[in-house]
Amino acid sequence: MIQFNISDRTKFMTESATLKMAQMARELKAKGHDIINLSLGEPDFDTPIHIKEAAKTALDQGQTKYTPVAGTLELRKAISEKFKKENNLQYSPDQIIVSNGAKQSFANLCFAMLNSGDEVIIFTPYWVSYYEIVKLADGVPVCLDSTVENNYKPNAEDLRKCITAKSKMLIFSSPCNPTGTVFHEKDLQEYVEVLKDYPNLIVISDEIYEQIIFDNKHVSIGSLSNMIERTVTINGFSKGFSMTGWRLGYLGGPKEIVDACIKIQGQFTSGAAAFTQYAGARALTSDLSPTHLMRDEFKVRRDLCYDLLSQIPGLVVNKPEGAFYFLPDIKSYFGKSHNGEVIKNGDDLALYLLHDAHTALVSGEAFGAPNCLRISYSLSREKLREAISRIAVALGKLS
Structure with missing residues (x-):
């Protein structure tokens, strides 16, 4: 059997936590689980039509x-x-x-x-x-x-x-x-x-x-x-x-x-x-109104999520002013357990919420914030309400 000597720089690199969690969520979804994915940093809006049309025009013009x-x-x-x-x-x-x-x-x-x-x-x-x-x-x-x-x-x-x-x-x-x-x-x-x-x-x-x-x-x-x-x-x-x-x-x-x-x-x-x-x-060089509509919707979602997350005991959350993320402090849950499963860190809590709440979040460890979890609100308001409800129920089981 060939033994490949992978470079040291690769061995010491860490796999992207956001992509890893997204993959785990996809695998569970493929098995029939109803997973709500709050792990990816990707807007849930389509590219504006005039931009897509420009790309089509470029292809038709031979810009290849x-x-x-x-x-x-x-x-x-x-x-x-x-x-x-x-x-x-x-x-x-x-x-x-x-x-x-x-x-x-x-x-x-x-x-x-x-x-x-x-x-x-x-x-x-x-x-x-x-x-x-x-x-x-x-x-x-x-x-x-x-x-x-x-x-x-x-x-x-x-x-x-x-x-x-x-x-x-x-x-x-x-x-x-x-x-x-x-x-x-x-x-x-x-x-x-x-x-x-x-x-x-x-x-x-x-x-x-x-x-x-x-x-x-x-x-x-x-x-x-x-x-x-x-x-x-x-x-x-x-x-x-x-x-x-x-x-x-x-x-x-x-x-x-x-x-x-x-x-x-x-x-x-x-x-x-x-x-x-x-x-x-x-x-x-064109109309920015689709971008502004997307921004306005994210603001509504930000306000919705802030209200809901602020009601969960043990989460320390601030009100972000941009992008589409929350990074609540979750260290109050460390040391708690459910069915013998002890939450020692953010990675444990993220995995617990994935399997118990069927909601995918990313541990703050990957962002240099080991006491936190990242929540992306790039989903519909209905999905966000359901996801945060699931999170609240799952966290309530920890003691």
Whole structure:
């Protein structure tokens, strides 16, 4: 029998917890169980019709060939204009690279910028792939923790304490996956005041959820005083336009950094698909009313879930301002049991709820928040009511 010697970097990587839980939910559903899946970060809306029609037009026009590694000029011009009008960011088309999703944008950046031992400060809780991609690029993740009690916003002085001579980059998302936290201009300005003392620290702002903010206006940290020269802004089409399966993302940043990312992408995947880029340009330059309708529905669901979750004893929950997630603290259930099954951590509780409540959630362990569970409210209101009812009943059995 052949023995394959898998690389060390692969052995030390962690499987995506969100995808793993989704797979477990599918397997149970295939066996006939009525599973409600609150584990995936995917809008339940269809891609707007005019964007799909644009893709069809591109295919009919024969846009099926290789594209420039950095992306088509048409799309990069549209992104540049979007950055200027919506975010007050001045990135010219040659400061933009289009990728196969925002995840690849971040991976390109890490492989382009990190040397062995370079530290990347990550606002925690974090999106699952930040930590793993930094490790894969031979960097060192440094977690800057926050809790539900402070609405998952790290203290600016705690940021200062994280910065060392090895600090190379800082990454955060606003709105945040998995917390729904939105960093307001006041919050960002406090971080900027600290960052002034560390001019070589690169700031990465993941703004993939910017279109899903309920109560305030989105602010890009790169638009603040003297930040554009050191800020890389990542965005994409998956969330705001419900285009998760299209795999189309982008970043804007200093030209030297973008050129390095182009080198990396040129060897890994080359350019994103031609017809998806054509549709992406259409998305950015056309009517945003479908996006706004989706945002408004998510707000209704947010309010519904907050009311229901707040009534469950033992859950500590805050009211997120964006994206479509809750990250309640569930540590009060640790040490409790049902039918001899002891809940020791978030992984145990997630599995218990999957099998007892037939509801799929993701343990906060994967997000750097071991005392939490992530709940995605990207399902109908009816499904959300049923899911939270099931959760409440199952948690009530623990003693």
